[in-house]
Amino acid sequence: MGKEVSQENVAKFRKVFNEDNRNAVVQRAATKNGVLNASEDIAAKVRLDHTFSVEIDTGKVSNQLHSGRCWLFALLNTLRHQVADKYNVKDFELSQAYSYFWDKIERANIFYENIIRTADKPANDREVEFYLEGPGGDGGQWAMAAGLVQKYGVVPSSVMPETFNTNDTTGFGGALNNKLRKDAIELRELTNSGASEGQLNAKRDQLLGEVYRMTAIAVGEPPVKFDFEYRDDKKNYHREANVTPKEFFDKYVDVDLDDYVVVSNSPDKPFNKLYSLPAEDNIVGGKPITLLNVEMDVIRKAAVAQLKDGETVWFGNDVLEQMDRKDGLLDSKLYQTDALFDVDLSMSKAERLQYGQAAVSHAMTITGVDVVDDDVTKWKVENSWGEKNGDKGYFAMTDDWFENYVYQVVVHRKYLTADQLKIADSKPEPLPVWDPMM
Numbered sequence: 001m002g003k004e005v006s007q008e009n010v011a012k013f014r015k016v017f018n019e020d021n022r023n024a025v026v027q028r029a030a031t032k033n034g035v036l037n038a039s040e041d042i043a044a045k046v047r048l049d050h051t052f053s054v055e056i057d058t059g060k061v062s063n064q065l066h067s068g069r070c071w072l073f074a075l076l077n078t079l080r081h082q083v084a085d086k087y088n089v090k091d092f093e094l095s096q097a098y099s100y101f102w103d104k105i106e107r108a109n110i111f112y113e114n115i116i117r118t119a120d121k122p123a124n125d126r127e128v129e130f131y132l133e134g135p136g137g138d139g140g141q142w143a144m145a146a147g148l149v150q151k152y153g154v155v156p157s158s159v160m161p162e163t164f165n166t167n168d169t170t171g172f173g174g175a176l177n178n179k180l181r182k183d184a185i186e187l188r189e190l191t192n193s194g195a196s197e198g199q200l201n202a203k204r205d206q207l208l209g210e211v212y213r214m215t216a217i218a219v220g221e222p223p224v225k226f227d228f229e230y231r232d233d234k235k236n237y238h239r240e241a242n243v244t245p246k247e248f249f250d251k252y253v254d255v256d257l258d259d260y261v262v263v264s265n266s267p268d269k270p271f272n273k274l275y276s277l278p279a280e281d282n283i284v285g286g287k288p289i290t291l292l293n294v295e296m297d298v299i300r301k302a303a304v305a306q307l308k309d310g311e312t313v314w315f316g317n318d319v320l321e322q323m324d325r326k327d328g329l330l331d332s333k334l335y336q337t338d339a340l341f342d343v344d345l346s347m348s349k350a351e352r353l354q355y356g357q358a359a360v361s362h363a364m365t366i367t368g369v370d371v372v373d374d375d376v377t378k379w380k381v382e383n384s385w386g387e388k389n390g391d392k393g394y395f396a397m398t399d400d401w402f403e404n405y406v407y408q409v410v411v412h413r414k415y416l417t418a419d420q421l422k423i424a425d426s427k428p429e430p431l432p433v434w435d436p437m438m
Helices: 007-019 021-033 035-039 070-087 096-117 126-133 142-152 170-192 197-219 245-253 296-308 337-341 349-354 399-405 418-424
Strands: 226-231 237-243 260-264 273-276 290-293 313-317 362-372 375-382 394-398 406-412
Touching: 021 035, 035 337, 070 096, 070 142, 070 245, 070 313, 070 362, 096 126, 096 142, 096 170, 096 197, 126 170, 142 245, 142 260, 170 197, 226 245, 237 245, 260 296, 273 418, 290 418, 296 313, 296 362, 296 399, 296 406, 375 399, 394 399, 399 406
Parallel strands: 260 290
Antiparallel strands: 226 237, 260 406, 273 290, 313 362, 313 406, 362 375, 375 394
């Protein structure tokens, strides 16, 4: 039998707590104001003033509202900034609804692929459970967004605007989860009954057609061709008729996404190695998710170089740690709960990943950096939570927070060394579905 909490234990705990008069003072502060307010270091606002030595003018922020599409927003933000700069349309925005539509179709298709492949495993197998956990969910990685853009192109938000169900994906996401899990039952039973490949493909086509219908009803159908018209910042009128989404991307965005590398900092595994996340890929035959795992100094140097060349930076992070949403502050010392409770809460980055304290929970865009005497002090961050958070939607991030809570950064190949590129082009080691980088 395990060790129980005895009355003697409780009496001792109570005695020790009440013998220290400071506990009563801290208790009053915490119970009245909440743990975070009581432990907040107000000096963070001084450390994170919104002045940066390198800053890209990026205009108004976007707003993902009640959805988990940050990974799409962050990529489309990096692309729209380049369009806005090239064509003098400062607040130009690409359609997140368009990419979201195709992600639902592609993600359903690869879900069917994985369900058929693992049909011989029990439903409570760790890998099968991963696929069933949220097949209609919103979350994703940079390569997933890049793969969608490469296959389907992009359109302006004016051509396919947001809908209720993209701004709040709860209802549609729940229905899609239900649908895909029900489909999994049919496909597993059909596979295990010895159905032929032709029979399985016919059933998949039927089920995928139903997913298309659901997505078209909830989001609207994406355009095959459209007319693009706009006024630039000098009020000059422009119009191009009958353009496809792929043609629009090739002409107006004109970025080779294969020229970019996702560099990661996951110190729970060896550095200078290439890893992949095959279980999280969203397109059959599409762009695979790969991570070049390196030291943080490599990531910092590449990100600064890209910003200095006038290009914003996509990055994946754990925004739920040490964040003040209202004021837009990201600071490792923002909430000093260890001092409030007088306990040791210190963990290394590797330990946080190994023991479930860390997660890649969000994606944003870095648009500026403050470099003082060759040292980075803070970063400017474009979020996708609208203008009511931070400084009109922009957050400020200390370099210490960057060090501790940033896990992925996307940079152009030219900012990496020849040795690093050789690794980036090598065969990756696949990570299991339970890896914290998922």
